[in-house]
Amino acid sequence: MAFKLPNSKLPDVKTTIFTEMSLLAQQENAVNLSQGFPDYQPDENLIKYLGEFSKKGHNQYAPLFGIKELREEISRKFNLQYQVDYRPDYEINITAGATQGIFTIISAFVKKDDEVIIFEPAYDCYEPAIILNGGIVKNVKMLYPDYEINWNEVKNLVSEKTKMIIINNPNNPSGKILKQNDIDELISIVKNTNIIILSDEVYESITFDEKPHLTLAKYPELKERTFVVGSFGKLLHITGWKIGYVCAPSDLINEFRKVHQFNVFCVNTPAQFAISKYLQNVDDLKSISTFFQIKRDYLKSALKETPFQLLDCEGTYFLSANFGAISDKQDKDFCYWLAQEYKVATIPFSAFYKDRTDEKVIRFCFAKEQETLDKAIEKLLKIKL
Incomplete structure (x- = not known):
């Protein structure tokens, strides 16, 4: 009798969207604003x-x-x-x-x-x-x-x-x-x-x-x-x-x-x-918020020149935006299109819902070097209606 794999305890779980989009970024040589990690050195x-x-x-x-x-x-x-x-x-x-x-x-x-x-x-x-x-x-x-x-x-x-x-x-x-x-x-x-x-x-x-x-x-x-x-x-x-x-x-x-x-x-x-x-040697951690707010504001200011509709960002190092004015694609399909056509990798919001609710919203990570943000912005500014 051949071995039969037991039923999965997580049958609906596949490779995470973060891994998937980072792999896509590598394949497409795209600027990776998808996965939430800094691309700069710590202190x-x-x-x-x-x-x-x-x-x-x-x-x-x-x-x-x-x-x-x-x-x-x-x-x-x-x-x-x-x-x-x-x-x-x-x-x-x-x-x-x-x-x-x-x-x-x-x-x-x-x-x-x-x-x-x-x-x-x-x-x-x-x-x-x-x-x-x-x-x-x-x-x-x-x-x-x-x-x-x-x-x-x-x-x-x-x-x-x-x-x-x-x-x-x-x-x-x-x-x-x-x-x-x-x-x-x-x-x-x-x-x-x-x-x-x-x-x-x-x-x-x-x-x-x-x-x-x-x-x-x-x-x-x-x-x-x-x-x-x-x-x-x-x-x-x-x-x-x-x-x-x-x-x-x-x-x-x-x-x-x-x-x-x-x-x-x-x-x-x-x-x-x-x-x-x-x-x-650290008593004041307020500088961390200041550090990231500068990056948030920089990306936010630049994306206002694009057709994206920005969402409010009160915390974290993620800025999100609605792309409905650009495309009627499903959000994951849009992320693939964006990485392939404009060489910027992002994360679709539907990945954060069990039923894959699609609000035409994607997430950008701005915990990145200035050079990385500039490269992404240069590409995103090319998107026109």
């Missing part, structure tokens, strides 16, 4: 520290929780930025990137037939993790052009089966940030429930026009039930280092660590030491 001091700590012998397993020095720096960061206290030993854990932290949180708590509410357009790692753990995804759409949350819809979805709500703030891909009224609605919804909140805040330090990032950790009614997930990849331009962290009350972190220890157990040791030393 030279950070790279220097990485080598120093490796040479000093910090090349073996780190503790399960992460090195103490880095956990203390994260605690200091929350205190300085938000006046929020997390105890380094009991309420902070270092992860192999934010995605591993998210997967581990979901794995630690979501059981068969538990319901998890997510907001679309949604980053693509949430739903597969929920499904792999036997959970049921409940989608709330934040529709074009405002991408505001319909909290009445959320209230109607909450039931005794609701185990978790996943928030992404600032939101990738829409660039929207939560306002105080959103926080108030969320507090009202979870009151007198046992719902856990997973707050993906990897773009926390990239908000624009002096609009504040409202971390859920600032609100006691939410902090007691919330995992805050962060990323040094986004914070320090080192996505390839895959270093993130999660913060939560000790009883939640204890459950997280039970899964974490059998997942990755620990995280890149010299990188943890390097980031820790780097953060010791």
Whole structure:
């Protein structure tokens, strides 16, 4: 009897759109504004520290929780930025990137037939993790052009089966940030429930026009039930280092660590030491927003000279636009056309919806060198009606 492949646990999952569009960019020799990573070097001091700590012998397993020095720096960061206290030993854990932290949180708590509410357009790692753990995804759409949350819809979805709500703030891909009224609605919804909140805040330090990032950790009614997930990849331009962290009350972190220890157990040791030393000399992270706002404004100003209709970008390093005036193609087909005909690679918004909702919106990443942005702009300016 010939071997037969078992039924897939993720039958609908294919190669991610990010990989697909980056491959297309290579094939077409297109400027890659699709995948969300910088094409420039991080601070030279950070790279220097990485080598120093490796040479000093910090090349073996780190503790399960992460090195103490880095956990203390994260605690200091929350205190300085938000006046929020997390105890380094009991309420902070270092992860192999934010995605591993998210997967581990979901794995630690979501059981068969538990319901998890997510907001679309949604980053693509949430739903597969929920499904792999036997959970049921409940989608709330934040529709074009405002991408505001319909909290009445959320209230109607909450039931005794609701185990978790996943928030992404600032939101990738829409660039929207939560306002105080959103926080108030969320507090009202979870009151007198046992719902856990997973707050993906990897773009926390990239908000624009002096609009504040409202971390859920600032609100006691939410902090007691919330995992805050962060990323040094986004914070320090080192996505390839895959270093993130999660913060939560000790009883939640204890459950997280039970899964974490059998997942990755620990995280890149010299990188943890390097980031820790780097953060010791950084008290003000506001310069990160300024750095990216200059890039956002530059790309935004240039694209106003094209037929694209720009969407508001309050945070993240993604600027999105409607292409309806240019073409009636489906958004993915348009992205292929744009890469092939004008040599600029982007991401279609339909990839962020389970039912592939097509609003004729695409996403540009502006975490790029000035030269890269200029090349892309030169090509995009050639698009005419």
